[in-house]
Every structure is written in structure tokens, then in C-alpha cells.
Amino acid sequence: MNAGRPEAQAVERAAEPRAPIEARFDVDYPGFRLQADLQLPGRGVTALFGPSGSGKTTLLRAIAGLERHRGRLVVGGECWQDDARGLFVPTHKRPVGVVFQDASLFEHLTVRANLDFGRKRITAADRRVDFDAAVELMGIAHLLERKPAHLSGGERQRVAVARALLTSPRLLLMDEPLAALDQARKREILPFLEKLHAELDLPILYVSHAPDEVARLADHLVLLDTGRVVAHGPLAELMARLDLPTAQGEDAGVVIDGRVVEHDLHYGLVTIAFPGGRVQVAHGPEPVGRRLRLQVHARDVSVALSASGDSSILNRVAATVVAEAPADTPAHLLLRLDAGGTPLVARITRLSRDQLGLVPGRPVWAQIKAVALLA
Ligand SMILES: Nc1ncnc2c1ncn2[C@@H]1O[C@H](COP(=O)(O)OP(=O)(O)OP(=O)(O)O)[C@@H](O)[C@H]1O
CATH class of the missing domain: 3.40.50.300 (P-loop containing nucleotide triphosphate hydrolases)
Incomplete structure (x- = not known):
């Protein structure tokens, strides 16, 4: 074994950019x-x-x-x-x-x-x-x-x-x-x-x-x-691209790299910030400052015109409608939203789109029903 050998390097941690x-x-x-x-x-x-x-x-x-x-x-x-x-x-x-x-x-x-x-x-x-x-x-x-x-x-x-x-x-x-x-x-x-x-x-x-x-x-x-x-x-x-096969099906959704900013010990929640917003999820052992990856499935994002807190959904993020694309059923469509630089994808019904007038440029609130912590 090489234990203790001064020349033995555990890992290379070069910070310089690597040739592609x-x-x-x-x-x-x-x-x-x-x-x-x-x-x-x-x-x-x-x-x-x-x-x-x-x-x-x-x-x-x-x-x-x-x-x-x-x-x-x-x-x-x-x-x-x-x-x-x-x-x-x-x-x-x-x-x-x-x-x-x-x-x-x-x-x-x-x-x-x-x-x-x-x-x-x-x-x-x-x-x-x-x-x-x-x-x-x-x-x-x-x-x-x-x-x-x-x-x-x-x-x-x-x-x-x-x-x-x-x-x-x-x-x-x-x-x-x-x-x-x-x-x-x-x-x-x-x-x-x-x-x-x-x-x-x-x-x-x-x-x-x-x-x-x-x-x-x-x-x-x-x-x-x-x-x-x-x-x-x-x-x-x-x-976050709606034109790719990854946008369709149960697993469709975005990944967001965020950072732990705060713990709420009373309610057992941790707040994770990302460019354009923050979400609270069930408390884990992750210390403040830790980088984490979140996954938000399109099926877990709904869209509202106001920030009414009259709902059990904890996480609401201000966003703008960017584009839409067909979804996996004729009743649904996919909306791409921009939450201050972070893309989100919502799977909603065509009826909701028409009732709420969700056209590109419209400011909305993305309501996130579930967030998965990936790492
Ligand atoms: N040695 C070979 N000779 C001829 N055809 C081959 C050979 N190896 C693979 N193929 C063919 O090339 C195609 C791509 O195969 P490949 O194994 O790269 O796919 P894959 O995306 O890795 O699939 P999977 O997820 O099922 O492993 C297939 O149609 C396969 O039959």
C-alpha cells in the first residue's frame, strides 16, 4: 500500500480549465x-x-x-x-x-x-x-x-x-x-x-x-x-428544452443547482436558493452553504396569476411564460417558464392555458408541488 508516501497523490484537483x-x-x-x-x-x-x-x-x-x-x-x-x-x-x-x-x-x-x-x-x-x-x-x-x-x-x-x-x-x-x-x-x-x-x-x-x-x-x-x-x-x-424527447413523459422536468441558505428547525424545513428564487423542502442534514441539486418535475409545477398564499403549496416562484409545446396527451401542454434566469417547465391543461391567458411574456407564479433533492 502507498499509505504515507509523500509523492502519492490522492486526487488531482486542478482548477485550471481542462482541454475539451x-x-x-x-x-x-x-x-x-x-x-x-x-x-x-x-x-x-x-x-x-x-x-x-x-x-x-x-x-x-x-x-x-x-x-x-x-x-x-x-x-x-x-x-x-x-x-x-x-x-x-x-x-x-x-x-x-x-x-x-x-x-x-x-x-x-x-x-x-x-x-x-x-x-x-x-x-x-x-x-x-x-x-x-x-x-x-x-x-x-x-x-x-x-x-x-x-x-x-x-x-x-x-x-x-x-x-x-x-x-x-x-x-x-x-x-x-x-x-x-x-x-x-x-x-x-x-x-x-x-x-x-x-x-x-x-x-x-x-x-x-x-x-x-x-x-x-x-x-x-x-x-x-x-x-x-x-x-x-x-x-x-x-x-429545460421543450423540443427534445426528454421533455416528454413522467420524468420530464428541470434540474436546478442551488445552495442551502437557512434551516427552519421549528418546521423542519431547509431553504435552498437558486438564481431567481428559493424553495423550502423537508429538513436534511445539509449545512448552510452546501451546494445541492434539485429536480422539479413538469407534472409538479402548476401556474397561477397571483401569489395568493391560499394553498398548501409552500413553494411559489415569480416567473414569466416563455414558450409552449405539445405534451404527451392532447389535453395537456408544456410551458417553459423563466424564473429570474432559472428555467422551469410546467405541464398543464390546454384549458387552463386558455382560461388564464398564458401566452409568452405573461408574468405568472409557478407553484411547485414537489421538489426532489438529488445530491
Ligand atoms: N459489433 C456490431 N456489429 C454490428 N452491429 C452492431 C455491433 N454492435 C452494435 N451493433 C448495432 O448498433 C446499434 C447500436 O447499438 P448500441 O449497443 O451502441 O446501442 P445502445 O444505445 O448502447 O443500446 P442499449 O441501451 O440497448 O445498450 C444496434 O442496432 C446494434 O445492434
Whole structure:
């Protein structure tokens, strides 16, 4: 173990802007074509999101170099593939960590030996993630002497993530790492992935078709459909777009990054502020100043013309109607609202729209029935 070694660095916490990831690929399978030309942020979590068969895994594997397709790829300023120059860095030479749906650990080795396998793939000089730090980050210290057969699904995935980190990657690729887990295991591992995100300055590409995971973990979103990039950009911006498939269905809604500003111990509420407003939600342990992500579903937002407090709905935010779009039933529509710079989406009936005259430019009050705290 590297405990106490002065040169061992737990994490990289560089504050300087990171070179973006440039990925251009043209994949031609019989009956399926993927064309992507993306510039992705060099830090944070980018989710590749889309329906089954849209090309998420194909794109991830092309980036890992597991399959060779036509394209160009630059990560952290290093070119890993450039067809124009005949350059293709083979996958085992790329500083990339990959975590798949099934943890694919060596069953005959202990957790410690599995982790050592990851660590020994690179020379001491190239090591940027310390053994103890990776173990601590994934909360697996108590599992080190066990064999994988004696781990739960969530624990296996945490070991797989730690093993990937110990290869000191410049990029972490995760292909539906939670898909094989039940809801309880998923809930167990999500906080570790959040910690990974918060503490490591390592860009992560995360394939998922679960909207709740994406809302919770992603900063940036790439929406794929039948091999095409439908849209990509910051998560909050894309979730508020009415013209994208994400605006439809039960999970439609916005994510808002806010900050805890006050606790009301008497009523057990915590106030979270964001540009343009504040909401109160059931009290949690989060200290004042803590940044939190909120999710507000379109189905939980209604619209009123006055700020009448004559209702049990606690959270009302002044907003302006920006635009409307069809919803999933002919009776409903989606309204995009602007609450002092923070977008909200409301799913209301067409009848209400006409009765209240909710046209673009109209000042309104957004009544928020429920707010989910995501992190
Ligand atoms: N090696 C291959 N040869 C031929 N076709 C392939 C190959 N790999 C994937 N495909 C096809 O490419 C398309 C995209 O598959 P891909 O696995 O990338 O989708 P996905 O978005 O990750 O789907 P899912 O969410 O179901 O995992 C599919 O139609 C699939 O059948």
C-alpha cells in the first residue's frame, strides 16, 4: 500500500480549465450508422443518453478504442486517434478506465489482488491515484480480503470503479454501471459515484438510459437517437428544452443547482436558493452553504396569476411564460417558464392555458408541488 508516501497523490484537483474532449466517429454497421462530431467538456460527468439501440455503447467503445472505426479523438490535449495521420493508440495504451455493467472482476483473486492488478498496469511514475484513496473513496476497505463471489452487486461495482481508478486514467468510461442492480443496490452505490464526481478531477463519460441516474450525476448531456446526436450541452439547459424527447413523459422536468441558505428547525424545513428564487423542502442534514441539486418535475409545477398564499403549496416562484409545446396527451401542454434566469417547465391543461391567458411574456407564479433533492 502507498499509505504515507509523500509523492502519492490522492486526487488531482486542478482548477485550471481542462482541454475539451473532441470525438468524431463514423460507424457503419449493417443496418446501423452512427455519426457523431462532439466537443465535450474535459471535466465533470457527461451522460450519453438515449433509447436502446441508439448507439451509446458503440460510441463509448469507439472512444475506449475497443473497436476501431473511422474518426478522430483527442482527450486532454492528447490525440488517441487521427485517421488523417494513420494514428490509432491501441486501447491498452490509452490512459482510460472502463467500468461495464457487470464488474468483470477476477473471481479467483481477492479484492486487494484485483485492485493491485489495476495498479500494476502503470508505472510508479505515472501513478496519480493512491491505493488507499481509491479504497476510501469507494468505501471498500472492509472488503479487501474477500473474493468477488462474497460481494453484493453494488460492492462488486465499487471494486470495479476503484480498480479502474487505480490505473490513473485521464478519462473514465462507464457503461450502464448500475443497470444490473436492483433499486436498493442502486441507491447504495449512487452516493459513491457522486463522491467520485465531487472529489476527482477526472472527466467521466457515463452511458445510461435511466433518467433518474442522469439527473443525479450528469453535468453535461449527449442525447442520441438512431445513431445521431440529437442535442448536447449542459444538463440543466437541455432538460429545460421543450423540443427534445426528454421533455416528454413522467420524468420530464428541470434540474436546478442551488445552495442551502437557512434551516427552519421549528418546521423542519431547509431553504435552498437558486438564481431567481428559493424553495423550502423537508429538513436534511445539509449545512448552510452546501451546494445541492434539485429536480422539479413538469407534472409538479402548476401556474397561477397571483401569489395568493391560499394553498398548501409552500413553494411559489415569480416567473414569466416563455414558450409552449405539445405534451404527451392532447389535453395537456408544456410551458417553459423563466424564473429570474432559472428555467422551469410546467405541464398543464390546454384549458387552463386558455382560461388564464398564458401566452409568452405573461408574468405568472409557478407553484411547485414537489421538489426532489438529488445530491
Ligand atoms: N459489433 C456490431 N456489429 C454490428 N452491429 C452492431 C455491433 N454492435 C452494435 N451493433 C448495432 O448498433 C446499434 C447500436 O447499438 P448500441 O449497443 O451502441 O446501442 P445502445 O444505445 O448502447 O443500446 P442499449 O441501451 O440497448 O445498450 C444496434 O442496432 C446494434 O445492434
